[in-house]
Structure formats: C-alpha cells, structure tokens
Amino acid sequence: xxxxxxxxxxxxxxxxxxxxxxxxxxxxxxxxxxxxxxxxxxxxxxxxxxxxxxxxxxxxxxxxxxxxxxxxxxxxxxxxxxxxxxxxxxxxxxxxxxxxxxxxxxxxxxxxxxxxxxxxxxxxxxxxxxxxxxxxxxxxxxxxxxxxxxxxxxxxxxxxxxxxxxxxxxxxxxxxxxxxxxxxxxxxxxxxxxxxxxxxxxxxxxxxxxxxxxxxxxxxxxxxxxxxxxxxxxxxxxxxxx
Amino acid sequence: xxxxxxxxxxxxxxxxxxxxxxxxxxxxxxxxxxxxxxxxxxxxxxxxxxxxxxxxxxxxxxxxxxxxxxxxxxxxxxxxxxxxxxxxxxxxxxxxxxxxxxxxxxxxxxxxxxxxxxxxxxxxxxxxxxxxxxxxxxxxxxxxxxxxxxxxxxxxxxxxxxxxxxxxxxxxxxxxxxxxxxxxxxxxxxxxxxxxxxxxxxxxxxxxxxxxxxxxxxxxxxxxxxxxxxxxxxxxxxxxxx
Numbered sequence: 001x002x003x004x005x006x007x008x009x010x011x012x013x014x015x016x017x018x019x020x021x022x023x024x025x026x027x028x029x030x031x032x033x034x035x036x037x038x039x040x041x042x043x044x045x046x047x048x049x050x051x052x053x054x055x056x057x058x059x060x061x062x063x064x065x066x067x068x069x070x071x072x073x074x075x076x077x078x079x080x081x082x083x084x085x086x087x088x089x090x091x092x093x094x095x096x097x098x099x100x101x102x103x104x105x106x107x108x109x110x111x112x113x114x115x116x117x118x119x120x121x122x123x124x125x126x127x128x129x130x131x132x133x134x135x136x137x138x139x140x141x142x143x144x145x146x147x148x149x150x151x152x153x154x155x156x157x158x159x160x161x162x163x164x165x166x167x168x169x170x171x172x173x174x175x176x177x178x179x180x181x182x183x184x185x186x187x188x189x190x191x192x193x194x195x196x197x198x199x200x201x202x203x204x205x206x207x208x209x210x211x212x213x214x215x216x217x218x219x220x221x222x223x224x225x226x227x228x229x230x231x232x233x234x235x236x237x238x239x240x241x242x
Numbered sequence: 243x244x245x246x247x248x249x250x251x252x253x254x255x256x257x258x259x260x261x262x263x264x265x266x267x268x269x270x271x272x273x274x275x276x277x278x279x280x281x282x283x284x285x286x287x288x289x290x291x292x293x294x295x296x297x298x299x300x301x302x303x304x305x306x307x308x309x310x311x312x313x314x315x316x317x318x319x320x321x322x323x324x325x326x327x328x329x330x331x332x333x334x335x336x337x338x339x340x341x342x343x344x345x346x347x348x349x350x351x352x353x354x355x356x357x358x359x360x361x362x363x364x365x366x367x368x369x370x371x372x373x374x375x376x377x378x379x380x381x382x383x384x385x386x387x388x389x390x391x392x393x394x395x396x397x398x399x400x401x402x403x404x405x406x407x408x409x410x411x412x413x414x415x416x417x418x419x420x421x422x423x424x425x426x427x428x429x430x431x432x433x434x435x436x437x438x439x440x441x442x443x444x445x446x447x448x449x450x451x452x453x454x455x456x457x458x459x460x461x462x463x464x465x466x467x468x469x470x471x472x473x474x475x476x477x478x479x480x481x482x483x484x
Contacts, residue, residue, distance in 0.1 A: 097466065
C-alpha cells in the first residue's frame with residue numbers, strides 16, 4: 001500500500017467521496033506518474049488524513065480512508081538559528097523526515113543574514129515534498145523567521161499551558177547529554193533549540209534558561225550548525241517512537 | 243584550550259620535542275591563520291595524540307601532550323551503499339563529526355555508479371577536515387569501495403574475533419528499532435549497514451543475516467539514503483557516550 005504514489009490535496013477538494021483534481025494534479029498523475037483511469041494512488045491532506053483513491057479522468061474516487069502510523073505521539077518544535085547560505089534547505093528536508101511538527105527559524109546574535117521572503121516559500125515547498133517522500137501524514141509548519149528573544153517569549157506563553165519540555169543545545173560547557181534528559185511520560189510537546197555557527201552567546205543561553213529551557217549537550221564532539229538539529233531530532237524521535 | 247587552532251601532522255614530523263613543519267604547514271600557520279613566533283596551536287597526529295605546541299619560525303616546540311576526551315570507547319564501522327552524485331561527501335563529513343571509526347562504502351545491487359579513484363582521495367580529505375573541526379583525536383579510515391557481499395565476508399572474518407555486534411538498517415518490513423537492540427556491555431566494535439535509494443534487495447538482507455547481521459528499523463518514516471547513516475550513527479554514539 002505504501003508503495004503507491006502519493007499526492008497532496010487541499011481538504012476543500014474532497015466533496016462527497018470525489019476528489020476534484022486541479023489541472024496541475026491531473027497533469028502530474030497522468031503525464032508525470034503515467035497513471036491511467038482506474039489506477040490507484042494515495043491522496044493526503046497534510047493534516048493527518050490519507051485516502052486510497054482511484055483515478056477517473058478529471059477527478060478521483062475515494063475508495064477508503066487509510067490509517068497512517070508514521071507520526072509521533074509528541075509534537076516537536078525545532079527552534080533553529082539560521083545557518084549560512086542554502087544550508088537551511090537540508091535542515092528542513094531532514095528534520096521533516098525525522099518527524100518534526102514545527103520549524104521556527106530564528107535570528108540569533110551570531111546569525112549573519114536575514115533571509116528573503118521567497119526563502120520561506122521555498123522551505124515550505126521542501127517540507128511538503130519531504131513529508132510526501134518520507135510517507136508522513138502531516139506537513140510540518142514552517143514559521144516566519146523572528147529574533148531569538150521573540151521566539152522565546154512566544155514559546156513561553158504557549159507551552160506553559162500544555163505538558164511540554166524545552167531544551168537548548170550547547171556544544172561548549174559541561175551540560176548533561178540530551179539522551180539523559182528526555183523522559184517519556186505523556187509529554188504532548190517538546191521544544192528544542194539549536195544554535196548558529198559559533199554557538200549561542202552567553203546571554204542567549206541565560207535568556208533561554210529564564211524562559212524555562214534546559215541546557216543540554218549532544219555529545220563530546222563539536223557539531224556543525226547543520227548537524228545539530230538532525231542529531232537532536234533523531235534522539236527525540238527515537239525516544240518517543242512507539 | 244580547545245579554542246586554539248589545530249593542524250594535522252605526520253608522526254614522523256615529531257623529533258625530540260620539535261615539530262618539523264612542512265612548507266604547506268608553515269604557510270597555513272603564518273599566512274592563513276596569522277600566527278606569529280611564540281603563538282600556540284594544537285598539533286594532532288590523527289591517531290589519538292594531541293600536543294600543545296608553540297610556533298618557532300620553521301618549526302614548533304612541543305610544550306605538552308594533551309588529553310583528548312572526544313572519542314567513543316567503541317569502534318563504529320559504517321558500511322554504506324554509495325548514494326547518487328556527490329551526496330556521499332556529506333555522509334562522510336557528518337558521520338566523522340558523530341564519531342565513526344571506519345567508513346566502508348559498498349556497491350549494492352541497486353547502486354548506480356562505481357566511483358572514480360579520485361573520489362576516495364576526496365573522501366579521505368573531507369574526513370580529515372571534519373575530524374579537525376569536530377575536535378576529534380582520530381581521523382576515520384575510509385576503505386576502498388567493494389561489492390556488498392565482499393564487504394560482508396571481510397567483516398565476518400574480522401569481527402568474529404572481538405566482542406562485536408552487526409546491524410543492517412531496513413526501512414520496509416517490521417524490524418525492531420535500533421534503539422531497542424543496542425546494548426552497552428563492553429562492546430569493542432559495532433558494524434552498521436545502511437542501504438541505497440530504493441533499499442536493499444531481499445537477497446542482500448538474507449546474506450547479511452547469514453553473515454551475523456541483525457536487521458533493524460530506524461523508525462516508522464522512510465528515510466533517504468543520505469539520512470539513514472546519520473541517524474544510525476547518532477543513536478549508536480549517544481548509546482555509548484560516556
């Protein structure tokens with residue numbers, strides 16, 4: 001079943017058991033994927049629902065809803081200082097594969113560049129593609145980049161209402177390994193922050209601690225800014241995998 | 243101390259407490275790093291030894307040996323099916339950061355290309371750079387690419403003599419998560435194999451099992467061929483981190 005081709009649809013396209021396909025989707029199914037009338041594929045709404053569907057010219061017939069079991073039972077938000085150049089593309093792609101729910105790019109004291117608005121569109125497209133390819137039910141949300149302190153206060157007001165844990169990764173300093181800090185006692189939400197090239201400043205770490213974040217290490221070797229989020233996501237996903 | 247610049251030297255350059263610098267190393271220290279006579283740096287031999295050193299024109303004075311504690315107490319060999327294009331560069335770089343001891347590129351049934359000999363030199367250079375940047379004491383060994391079955395038999399004859407465990411990662415199928423299979427009972431060596439785009443063939447999995455490999459999952463989402471080795475190394479490193 002999971003070997004079938006998958007396409008993302010908007011929930012509004014599903015009406016009375018039929019999927020009204022856009023011209024682009026018709027082109028993709030028929031010209032690119034070479035499906036014919038009667039062939040099956042999976043329609044996913046990016047919000048947790050998959051449907052086994054059958055192509056019928058300009059629309060598709062929904063055969064049955066599918067149960068997707070590729071999602072974690074915890075919502076992981078990655079707060080990540082924007083790295084140089086295009087390196088963030090790969091962070092978005094890989095962390096989507098690893099089950100992230102929300103990516104919050106932040107501008108830290110040592111971040112060099114403020115990205116253009118086109119970047120945000122690009123990251124969202126990459127997240128949607130990676131969600132399809134890794135067979136996820138959800139497409140992660142990518143927030144607009146904001147200053148690190150702004151992100152801290154937003155998280156702080158939001159997370160206090162749910163069963164949540166917040167961590168900030170720091171390569172230097174003698175902090176406990178994330179592995180020993182993760183619990184698995186019905187957490188609904190985890191926020192993990194990883195820093196820029198050169199690391200967080202001392203003030204940033206202090207502000208994060210004041211906002212309820214626990215400082216943690218990802219091991220004794222110094223990781224690049226693009227490696228740290230992948231390592232953090234891997235450890236959290238594995239901890240909560242059912 | 244760890245903020246000092248590091249350069250790799252050959253063990254033969256160290257003679258009676260002096261490091262005889264090559265022309266390239268002199269250029270790098272003086273022109274690139276802008277060190278002056280009397281400035282300190284760290285010389286590392288890539289085989290586990292670091293020395294605090296002081297520049298003295300065309301040579302350097304060893305001040306004292308340094309204790310490095312960035313290495314794992316288990317030797318991890320990554321056996322990895324070569325991905326398309328230049329994607330293997332990034333696998334070498336990231337897995338070096340994560341503490342791998344040996345990378346064995348293999349040609350699997352679904353591997354598309356046999357790499358040129360220049361590639362091997364390139365990968366070794368990337369491993370040396372990544373070892374320096376991540377402050378490791380050892381530079382990982384990169385073996386010449388061989389057929390998967392050849393690699394299996396080599397591992398099999400070598401590993402049987404030490405306290406070793408072997409795993410093969412497979413995205414499809416209902417295998418236990420690597421996280422639940424890792425132990426920490428004085429293993430000296432771990433071998434982990436990750437597959438190509440499209441996964442291992444059934445025969446390859448069977449051959450690996452016959453060679454003593456345990457099939458494992460890296461989670462419920464389908465990972466790209468370049469993501470799987472990073473996830474596997476992260477989980478193993480974290481399990482054995484002291």
